[in-house]
Amino acid sequence: NLSIAVQPVTSVETYTPVFNGDYHMEFCDNLSQLLQAYFRDFYIQRMDKSWKAFTASWSKAAMARHLGINTTYITDQHSYVLVRVARHRTTESLSAYASNREVENTVSKEADKVVIGDTASVMDFVRNFGTHYIASYVTGNSLYQVFVYSPPIYRRIKERLKTGGLKDLSNLELLSFFSPWNAEYIGKVQSASGNSTVEDWATKTLKLNFYFFNYVSLFKLxxxxxxxxxxxxxxxxxxxxxxxxxxxxxxxxEFEKQQWFHEVIDNNLKLWEVNM
Structure with missing residues (x-):
């Protein structure tokens, strides 16, 4: 996927942050890439496609609801641009804490029961304590919006931005590319938390006009x-x-026991991914 920062979030005059977070767009050739982009910042160690862990149970209706677009556009015949502006509030990293902390006696005793070469002993441990722990997380809120395109128009816009980014676009080009003039469908502006007050603010404040089109767009920012x-x-x-x-x-x-644990987990994760 091609990811582009929409604009710096620091004031040019004072070099102070005007927005503590991230404002970018991501070009997605197909629906799979869009779902991957939606969960771009969610990572599960040793899973090839972490995003599938969150979307495997989604129906077309659920996808449309989460992405803010009509179910008509949940197909393999469309391309997409995901625009997101994320405000980071709390950042926690538990990796150092986890590595320095003494393992609880109960966990340690169960870990000692795992036998290299014995899959069942690993699965017994997993049933009691799971496979993963939270290493880090960021909380806050975001607004995001999906633009839907026919593949030929999408490819033309993507190539145009790939060469010079947004800085080489005139305001007219920017408006045109991300307006109903080129986009087949412009999705709703939605918040990660579902906060209706924030979404109402966006609907009222982020209105754009392009020729005879009136629409709500995160590019107003x-x-x-x-x-x-x-x-x-x-x-x-x-x-x-x-x-x-x-x-x-x-x-x-023991390092060998860690390797055996990973081997069993890898086999189960790959089998699960294949069956999703």
């Missing part, structure tokens, strides 16, 4: 420091924005 400052204030600490899960293998003292 482009070059608008005052709007970003308002958003910086109203996006609260309400949703999980980033998550890293790592395996509990470090609880096993």
């Amino acid at each position: 482009h070059g608008e420091s005052s709007l970003l400052q308002t958003l910086d204030r109203i996006l609260g600490d309400e949703a999980l924005l980033q998550l890293t899960l790592r395996t509990v293998a470090p609880v096993f003292k």
